[in-house]
Amino acid sequence: MTVQLNPRERILMGPGPSTVPHRILRAIGAPTLGHLDPQYIGYMDETCEMLRKVFQTSNALTFPVSGTGMAGMEAVVVNLLEPGDEVIVCINGVFGGRMKDNMERAGATVHAIEVPWGETFTEESLAEAVTMYPNAKMVGIVHAETSTGAHQDLTSLGKIVHDAGMLLAVDAVTSLGGHELKVDDWGIDAIYSGTQKCLSCPPGLAPVSFSPRAIEKMESRKSKVQSWYLDVSMLKNYYTGGGGRAYHHTAPINMVYALREALAIVLEEGLENRVNRHREMHLLLREGLEKLGLQYIPENSLCTLNCVSVPDGIDEGAIRRRLLDEYDIEIGGGLGVFAGKAWRIGLMGHGATRRNVGTLIAALEDCLA
Numbered sequence: 001m002t003v004q005l006n007p008r009e010r011i012l013m014g015p016g017p018s019t020v021p022h023r024i025l026r027a028i029g030a031p032t033l034g035h036l037d038p039q040y041i042g043y044m045d046e047t048c049e050m051l052r053k054v055f056q057t058s059n060a061l062t063f064p065v066s067g068t069g070m071a072g073m074e075a076v077v078v079n080l081l082e083p084g085d086e087v088i089v090c091i092n093g094v095f096g097g098r099m100k101d102n103m104e105r106a107g108a109t110v111h112a113i114e115v116p117w118g119e120t121f122t123e124e125s126l127a128e129a130v131t132m133y134p135n136a137k138m139v140g141i142v143h144a145e146t147s148t149g150a151h152q153d154l155t156s157l158g159k160i161v162h163d164a165g166m167l168l169a170v171d172a173v174t175s176l177g178g179h180e181l182k183v184d185d186w187g188i189d190a191i192y193s194g195t196q197k198c199l200s201c202p203p204g205l206a207p208v209s210f211s212p213r214a215i216e217k218m219e220s221r222k223s224k225v226q227s228w229y230l231d232v233s234m235l236k237n238y239y240t241g242g243g244g245r246a247y248h249h250t251a252p253i254n255m256v257y258a259l260r261e262a263l264a265i266v267l268e269e270g271l272e273n274r275v276n277r278h279r280e281m282h283l284l285l286r287e288g289l290e291k292l293g294l295q296y297i298p299e300n301s302l303c304t305l306n307c308v309s310v311p312d313g314i315d316e317g318a319i320r321r322r323l324l325d326e327y328d329i330e331i332g333g334g335l336g337v338f339a340g341k342a343w344r345i346g347l348m349g350h351g352a353t354r355r356n357v358g359t360l361i362a363a364l365e366d367c368l369a
């Protein structure tokens with residue numbers, strides 16, 4: 001085969017991956033080092049340090065899990081839960097449902113609390129849940145539910161969960177780098193994200209962070225973590241330097257270069273500026289979509305993922321196909337309950353720009369005409 005790989009330069013405005021800046025693609029192309037090379041260890045330590053800044057945490061145990069966002073979810077669940085543990089999970093879309101599935105596979109007894117898709121959980125409903133299931137060890141919740149576009153307020157949940165003696169685990173795959181997210185201030189004990197959403201890095205790593213409370217829970221386990229690959233008790237020797245950087249698995253070197261570059265971009269822009277930019281672009285997009293007669297589904301919408309109803313009588317798949325074929329723009333269709341009924345438009349990281357918003361609105365207007 002001599003056929004050259006030649007992917008088109010699409011505008012990725014779906015639920016992820018988002019468009020990757022050339023600066024990050026160049027970083028991926030840097031020379032591969034050995035995973036125990038001191039120069040590489042230096043880059044990795046810097047990456048973890050930058051992750052702490054972006055997560056706004058002082059948690060020592062903060063590192064990128066090898067794998068996409070789902071690997072981060074699985075790492076948090078399998079390390080913090082043992083067979084027989086009780087746990088509460090909040091479900092208002094696909095990803096809460098996946099968290100439940102992961103928890104059940106880890107052998108936990110799972111108490112699911114649910115609100116309709118597109119809605120979010122109130123402080124009162126959380127307080128009620130921890131009273132109803134006082135033996136639960138942890139509460140799992142999604143900050144940015146990408147399947148519905150709903151934005152979960154987390155600012156006061158940590159106290160409720162901690163007062164009940166439980167840990168708070170959060171899915172921040174579509175919020176890290178796009179929405180305000182304060183791991184320490186909000187009392188989050190375990191959090192996972194992904195590189196391919198608001199960090200605008202290719203898919204392949206899942207940043208995670210564990211609080212001292214979470215580490216205590218892991219260290220008091222009676223059983224081994226059933227996943228060998230995701231066992232944090234072994235991974236932490238390599239990532240935090242304990243145990244002399246012991247080999248566990250070969251780190252995805254060039255992906256770590258990419259993440260390091262992506263985090264540098266985030267920090268150069270500044271967290272607050274970045275959150276403000278996502279909000280401004282969301283409001284601009286919202287104005288344009290509503291002018292086209294499209295309605296947002298969630299009451300409390302994310303800025304990073306905009307979920308709107310497909311008008312009656314419109315073949316949503318055909319419109320997405322035209323956007324891709326004629327305009328090189330990717331948006332997402334509905335997932336789960338919203339399959340065939342919604343469009344999901346991502347404004348993530350590098351893609352949250354005035355240019356992209358204007359281009360999409362003009363293209364959609366043409367396709368809907």
Ligand SMILES: *Cc1c(COP(=O)(O)O)cnc(C)c1O
Nearest residue numbers: 068069070095144146173174194
């Ligand atoms: C995308 C996403 C995931 C999964 O990430 P992958 O990179 O697809 O593995 C998990 N949770 C949420 C909220 C997501 O948006």
